[in-house]
Amino acid sequence: xxxxxxxxxxxxxxxxxxxxxxxxxxxxxxxxxxxxxxxxxxxxxxxxxxxxxxxxxxxxxxxxxxxxxxxxxxxxxxxxxxxxxxxxxxxxxxxxxxxxxxxxxxxxxxxxxxxxxxxxxxxxxxxxxxxxxxxxxxxxxxxxxxxxxxxxxxxxxxxxxxxxxxxxxxxxxxxxxxxxxxxxxxxxxxxxxxxxxxxxxxxxxxxxxxxxxxxxxxxxxxxxxxxxxxxxxxxxxxxxxxxxxxxxxxxxxxxxxxxxxxxxxxxxxxxxxxxxxxxxxxxxxxxxxxxxxxxxxxxxxxxxxxxxxxxxxxxxxxxxxx
Numbered sequence: 001x002x003x004x005x006x007x008x009x010x011x012x013x014x015x016x017x018x019x020x021x022x023x024x025x026x027x028x029x030x031x032x033x034x035x036x037x038x039x040x041x042x043x044x045x046x047x048x049x050x051x052x053x054x055x056x057x058x059x060x061x062x063x064x065x066x067x068x069x070x071x072x073x074x075x076x077x078x079x080x081x082x083x084x085x086x087x088x089x090x091x092x093x094x095x096x097x098x099x100x101x102x103x104x105x106x107x108x109x110x111x112x113x114x115x116x117x118x119x120x121x122x123x124x125x126x127x128x129x130x131x132x133x134x135x136x137x138x139x140x141x142x143x144x145x146x147x148x149x150x151x152x153x154x155x156x157x158x159x160x161x162x163x164x165x166x167x168x169x170x171x172x173x174x175x176x177x178x179x180x181x182x183x184x185x186x187x188x189x190x191x192x193x194x195x196x197x198x199x200x201x202x203x204x205x206x207x208x209x210x211x212x213x214x215x216x217x218x219x220x221x222x223x224x225x226x227x228x229x230x231x232x233x234x235x236x237x238x239x240x241x242x243x244x245x246x247x248x249x250x251x252x253x254x255x256x257x258x259x260x261x262x263x264x265x266x267x268x269x270x271x272x273x274x275x276x277x278x279x280x281x282x283x284x285x286x287x288x289x290x291x292x293x294x295x296x297x298x299x300x301x302x303x304x305x306x307x308x309x310x311x312x313x314x315x316x317x318x319x320x321x322x
Contacts, residue, residue: 005061006054012068013050017043032246092300093209097293099216100223104288106130108217115222139254148251155251158258162265162287166218169269169284177279185278189234189271196267198236200314202301206233210292210300218289228291230281234271235298237314238263261287 024039053064099105100119106126109116111134120127137143140152178185186203193201204210210233215224244256268284275282285292295312298304304314 003058003061005058005065008065009050009054009061013047013054016050017047019043020046031242092207092296096208096211096213098214099212099226099290100214101126102216105216107134109134118223146249146251151251151255154255155258158255158262159287161262162258165265165269165286166289169219169272169286169289170282171273171276173276173281174279178277180278185280188278189275192274193234193236193267193271196270197238197263198267199239200303201234201236202298202303204233204235204297204300204302206230206292206297207300210297212291212293215291226291228283230283233292233297233301235294235301235303236264236267237298237303237312238267 020039020043024036024043027033027036027039050064053061056064101123106119107130109119109130111131120130137145140156141147142149142152190201190203206228211228212226215222215226220226238260240256240260244252247253265284265286268286272282272284283291285294295306295310298312299306304312307313
C-alpha cells in the first residue's frame with residue numbers, strides 16, 4: 001500500500017503541473033507562444049522533483065514532506081507579516097501622490113537645474129539610483145539595446161505631437177451654456193468619446209487620491225500645489241494593436257504606445273472643448289501634462305482594474321460606456 005508521503009508528493013507534483021499547464025493553455029488561447037512555452041516548461045520542472053521524490057525510500061519521502069511543510073510555513077509567515085506599509089487591497093492609495101516622485105518626472109530632471117537640486121534635497125534617498133538610471137541610454141536612444149530607427153523615429157514624432165497639444169488642455173468656458181439636463185449632457189459626451197475613437201468610456205466622481213498633490217511635469221510651476229475643483233471626471237480607453245504589443249520588448253511596442261498617446265490626447269482635448277462649449281469647466285489630462293492619476297480615475301469609472309504594474313487592465317469587449 002502506498003504511503004501517505006508517496007501519495008502527498010505525487011499530489012503536490014500533479015497540482016503544480018496542473019496550475020502551470022493551465023497558464024500555458026491560457027497563453028495559447030491569447031496567442032502568446034513564449035509565455036505558453038515558459039508555462040509548460042515550469043509545469044514539467046516544478047512537478048518533476050516531487051514525482052521523483054516519491055520514488056525514494058520512505059524515510060527520504062518523509063524528509064522531503066517535512067522540508068516542504070517548513071518552507072510553506074515560512075513563506076506564509078513572511079507573506080502575512082505586517083512589514084512596512086500595507087497597500088490598499090482595492091489598489092487605491094491612502095494619500096495623494098506627489099507627481100514629482102513618479103519615474104517620468106524624475107527622469108526629466110537635469111543635473112544642475114533648480115528642479116534637480118530641490119527634488120533631491122527633498123528626496124535624497126532617490127538620488128543615487130536615479131543618477132544610475134539617468135546614465136543609461138534613454139528610451140529612444142540609438143544606443144538602446146532594442147533600438148530600431150524607423151520605430152524610434154515614429155515614436156518620437158508621436159511624442160512631439162502630444163507635446164504640441166499640452167497647451168490645448170484647458171480654455172474658457174462658454175457664457176452661453178447649452179440647455180439640457182446633466183444626464184443628457186453626460187450621455188452626449190460619452191457618445192462623442194466613442195465617436196472620436198475611444199474603446200470604452202465611464203464617469204467617476206473626483207476623489208482626493210485621483211489628483212496629484214504637486215506639479216511634476218507639464219504646464220504650471222514645478223512643485224506647485226495642485227488644486228483641482230472639478231466634481232466629476234470622464235475616463236476612456238483606447239486599444240493598442242495586439243500583434244504589435246506581443247512583440248515586446250521590441251521597438252515597435254514603443255511606437256504603438258506613443259501612437260495611442262496621441263490618439264488619447266486628441267480625444268481628451270476634443271472632449272474638454274465640447275464640455276466647455278456647453279457651459280462646464282473641463283481640463284484634458286494628456287501625456288506629460290496630467291493633474292490626475294488616469295488609471296485610478298478609470299478604475300473608479302468602472303473601466304477595469306489595476307494590475308501589478310500600476311496600469312489599468314481592461315476586459316475585452318465591444319465599444320461601450322457605463
